[in-house]
Amino acid sequence: DAGVIQSPRHEVTEMGQEVTLRCKPISGHDYLFWYRQTMMRGLELLIYFNNNVPIDDSGMPEDRFSAKMPNASFSTLKIQPSEPRDSAVYFCASTQRGRKQFFGPGTRLTVL
């Protein structure tokens, strides 16, 4: 099993540009989570899906952020337009109900 896969691993962009982060969960996992990690705010849950349906997006900071899960093996987190304060490491994680969460390697986003 390849584990949770995220791409890109690093992204540097300029303020105002659209950023799309991608995640492939572990096969067979029915929950997918997007987290953001910064020094100031720690590890925050942004949104999570169950069977491709968004369940809780209360952590999404504002309308500039959106997430989709068109099928069981793919999810995207989009920021449009991006701002310097969005700079962070974004993690995707997946799990089966009641089991351990497995994190992807993360995407380090820098918005200049």
Place this chain on the structure above:
Amino acid sequence: GENVEQHPSTLSVQEGDSAVIKCTYSDSASNYFPWYKQELGKRPQLIIDIRSNVGEKKDQRIAVTLNKTAKHFSLHITETQPEDSAVYFCAPRILTGGGNKLTFGTGTQLKVEL
């Protein structure tokens, strides 16, 4: 939502000593208590977990103890080694059909000195 606090925020120990990190939570319905370890530049990884029907669990040099009455659980690392240096997060939650939402603590930076 769940309020989670960790203490201490930083911890420095000598190699071979023990380290204890405490996690306090607010939701009495929480029944699953994991600890994650995150090394610098790496992803968080589950190192040990416990369910509320168990008071203590041990895995080699690490252990977790739970006090449901007081709503806290602790991570114990014995015979610490330099590779134990990392940030440790607790993430108590409710194991129900409603989902797997985790609220992470603020993290404890553990440094094991030679």
